[in-house]
Amino acid sequence: MRRLEIIVSRLAWFVPTIVGLLIIIFTISHIIPTDPVRVLAGDNATQEQLDALRKEYGYDKPLPIQFINYLKDVATGNLGISIFTKRPISETMWHRLPATLELTFAAVFLSVLFGIPLGVLSALKRNSLFDHVLRVITVSGLAVASFWLAMELQFLFSMNLAVAPLNGRISGFGPDPITGFFVIDSLLIWDMESLRSALSHMILPAITLALPAAATIVRFTRAGVLEVINSNFVLYERAMGIPWPLIVWKYVLRNALISTVTQIGLIFGVFLSGAVVVETVFDWPGIGAYAVNSILQSDYKAIMGFTIWTGAIFLIVNLITDIAHTLIDPRSSQ
Amino acid sequence: MKTGWRQALSKFVRDRAALIGSVIILGLILCAIFAPYLAPFPDDVYEFHTSNRLRAPDGVHYFGTDRMGSDVLSRILFGARITIMIAVIAISITVAIGVPIGLIAGYYGKWPSDALMRVSDIFLAIPQVVLAIAIAQTLGPSIENVILALSATYWPFWARLVYAETRSVKNEIFIESAIALGAPPWRVMLLHVLPNIASAIIVRTSIGMGNTILTAAILGFLGLGAPPPAPEWGRMIAESREFLPEAWWYATAPGLAIFLVVMGFNLLGDGLRDILDPRIRRAASREE
């Protein structure tokens, strides 16, 4: 069974890939010119204090030992304590992950909702005015710097028109966390005020994130539909008088989406890197904003923590993509 | 072969996207070269006029002035130099690393290809921006480090691309016959494989330039790019944040500059793909 084989081989590579990733990150974080211990201890610290701190955080050991110790910790789910917040990194990650995921899912929803139908339509009406306008929009969507788009949206909709909140995730404290997703939690306890607030806070960052992804989906769907629409089975279906809308939205789309689905991994990468920037601009309390803060403070354990998490999420998404691909394309499970 | 290139050239002129893209890129290069002559206040790049700060656009300062009283337009024009330098050097290094690795791995298969796949898997396991941020921060903010961070994280994409292209070309009859005739591997790779995957590399170079400029802008925005007072576009946008909504021009102008340039490279890449890529070209001509 090929489907199972794909999953097993993917899973088998999961651990070595993460370890390789850690080696890279560990190497770069240890050629840091600034000594994290010195930063932590302050300018007036004595040599004894520095040594004590170094011993406390394990910085006195040789690098390979430090790395192996680190791997042991990671394997047990312990990503260490952040030098700056003095809190366990795993805990902070768990705490912040729902915010990032909620935003990402909203962006996935938006980009699929608009991307696929627009891609199909522009393929059907290729070289029409609609197709040309959409091409300009998609090329623009891929060319715009997300942090700048975020700021311009804030400027227009929050500062001038005042129709959307400037930043943050919700007004007040938000609903009591059940799932951590504010939209779901406020629905569960039927708190319409929180729901409205959560959605209005989400809309601008979600649009910022969704735009380049939607542009990618439009382009791949368009190309996929164009490739399929001239195939013999479409000719056959037309010759047999199957209604045209059905040919397009059921038979052609299913084929065209195979190439789009293989791009989901790529699109998700766009979301993760977009989240880093977009969360920073919108003060969205997710793991992206946390990563930027850690980077700016040379909190390298936190950076490594973030990298592991991102890598893990990304690998899982790619695994799901592969499985989805074998599910919608029966030819691949031969 | 000659008529093929002439045909490609005439298609290029007819392809509006490629034409607009190359005009934009040409404009960027001219701006970079002639920045001292084009800029209304060339000295403003490193000089401050604090009494003149945050002036709205007018007949003297077309794009207004920034928090130091410098002319935004002049700084953007000089910023084109930084942008081009980063993108060109980073992409050159990337191509110089990625293409040979991809070629060799694709040509020999077996363990070189396995090794490439596993190593690039690791790099591709996290988004390029995230890794580039980590590297750039570690090394400290400077143009050289931005270039290093960009090429260190971008080469695996290239190696994968060249690898896949090489693999698909390698089984063509003319390659097999060249090998059968006893041509040494380096000769087959350089004279037979490389010319046949060149169009894919050219297309990818153009799109990669746009991508690299965007990533470099993100690094600049996060304060990891060229240190101030260098007129780096991403950093200018970051500086402008605290002056919104009053000084709207401050963020808008450099943002538009990034947008325009990336758009130029993407349009050019798209146009080149339509012209050079035979597979897509065939699909396009099959259109009803």
Added chain:
Amino acid sequence: MAELLAVRDLTLGFHTDAGLARVLDGVNLTIDRGQVMGLVGESGCGKTTLARAVLGVLPRHVTDISGGSIRFKGRDLLALAPDVLSREVCGRAITFIPQDPYGSFNPVFTVGTQIMEIMKWKSPRREAIGWQAGMPALLQTYPAERRRADRDAVLKLLDAVQLPQPEQILRKYPHELSGGQRQRLMIAMALLPEPDLVIADEPTTALDVTIQAQILGLIRRLATERGVAVLFTTHDLGTAYEICDAVTVMYAGQDVESAPTDVFFTRCVHPYTDRLLASLPRPDGKVAGIPGEVPSLVTPPPGCRFHPRCDSAAADCRAARPPETASGAGHRVRCFHPRVRAAA
């Protein structure tokens, strides 16, 4: 026999980079009810285009239909609105057996899904049970009662086209079936709507030689049993001889001669048909080719398009296209200087 399909003076072209390709030039074709008509000609002579014109699936943007009519059961298909054509004629009164049984199945749906989709829209029981007039296509449902009846009909017909274990076959994806199995399915799908005319466009070219004869025999037998007319395009005269009631020959977008099969193979009179028959491999292994080349359709020769290669050609052949003249019962020929044959 009553006339079922009458193509008259059909003239059409495709816009290409090189200019307008005049693919069909005043073509006539008549098929009677229940008749198996072979449409014979070399590749590129316009037979597939003619078949697609009847099916109404020519590429809309590049096709330029400049004249003629396609009358089917008294209605001009060219004058019919596309949605009426698609709803009432395509797949219902006229069905299709494609050339390529590999690419003509949608690769990501099971065979059963695709057959039942055709039955949902084209089943002969559609008007009787579950007719949802006016409902948008995407919202129409398949009434369970008709679905059961249709499924029984499908299983019965799969048996008739000699596909064993039809239940299992319906659950398979196209790539899991052989070319012969797929073409049998295509035949079944063409017959299920109980059409008046089946258009079979070179249905055996993509298949192994060993299977070709079986498939041909199957088409012939089922057509006769059910009284269905077939328009059968082929470049192979031998095939036409085996299964057709009548044969029409095309050359470079023009019809040249049409006759019942027995007449055709013994008393054809058009010089091109003559050369075509002579080009069949003879028992002594010699093959007589036709000198010259098939003309370009962008700049075709005026008049009869065969004249540059014809040894009987004269000035009148260049001036105008010969009119259709009767040369016996059901035997029509378009030539100013037909071969003279001694009466058999």
